[in-house]
Amino acid sequence: MKPINWLLGLLAIALIAVGAGVFIWSGAYNIAADNPHWPLTERLMSTLRDRSIAAQASDVVVPALDNDSLIRTGAGNYDAMCVGCHLKPGVERSEASAGLYPAPPNLTTRRTDDAARAFWVIKHGIKMSGMPAWGLSMEDEHIWGMVAFLRQLPDMTPESYRELVSASGGHSHGGQEDQPQDGGDKPTDAHEEETKPRSHDDAPPHEH
Ligand code: HEC
Numbered sequence: 001m002k003p004i005n006w007l008l009g010l011l012a013i014a015l016i017a018v019g020a021g022v023f024i025w026s027g028a029y030n031i032a033a034d035n036p037h038w039p040l041t042e043r044l045m046s047t048l049r050d051r052s053i054a055a056q057a058s059d060v061v062v063p064a065l066d067n068d069s070l071i072r073t074g075a076g077n078y079d080a081m082c083v084g085c086h087l088k089p090g091v092e093r094s095e096a097s098a099g100l101y102p103a104p105p106n107l108t109t110r111r112t113d114d115a116a117r118a119f120w121v122i123k124h125g126i127k128m129s130g131m132p133a134w135g136l137s138m139e140d141e142h143i144w145g146m147v148a149f150l151r152q153l154p155d156m157t158p159e160s161y162r163e164l165v166s167a168s169g170g171h172s173h174g175g176q177e178d179q180p181q182d183g184g185d186k187p188t189d190a191h192e193e194e195t196k197p198r199s200h201d202d203a204p205p206h207e208h
Helices: 003-026 039-056 068-081 095-099 115-124 140-155 158-167 186-202
Strands: none
Touching (some): 039 115, 068 140, 115 140
16 A cells, blocks of 8 residues: 555544544533433444343353242342332332433343343443442342342232242341441442332332
């Protein structure tokens, strides 16, 4: 290639980079959660997410999950930390589930078939979404409990769900649940977050 072609190529790349910089710095991009992506961006992002999780979770070894006590512990933790976003039998919508973008999947209707994927997502969370990394405050065993529970969740009625949760002993995860919540460290913070959706959900209806 002639030197002039190289120069033109470099100039084009520099112009694109400057254009991108100006676009970012100008604030023209609308980052609002109530302003959906273009279909192409949506497709690119969900492919990026799915391929990343598949690759990252490929060496996760799935233990036996058909274990009643594991499922029961998972129910207590799910009820304490996840219902605000992922709902529970009899609840079809919450303010968080309706307002988050990307939307949290309704785990009472979407069956959790891929246990390794679910474990990895619960443990590490998903960037640029509301899904937290629970592995910062929970032991693997307790995360597996929630995976075991999620596999059963779509078959539950509001009654069977409530019974299982009350038999579960509530919130227990080998993390910081018994420590006072006055510190500023990460697990304690995550803890404060996680109790919000639940108290919100169980509270009497409030006015807007
Ligand atoms: C603040 C809201 C929020 C809370 C609380 C939350 N999640 Fe999520 N979760 C999300 C969002 C949003 C996604 C989807 C992210 C995406 O698609 O990029 C998600 C995705 C998931 C998925 C992946 C489904 C899949 O295969 O694509 C699982 C499993 C999951 N969450 C389980 C849980 C569990 C278990 C808890 C409680 C310990 C929990 N989540 C708490 C918001 C939340």
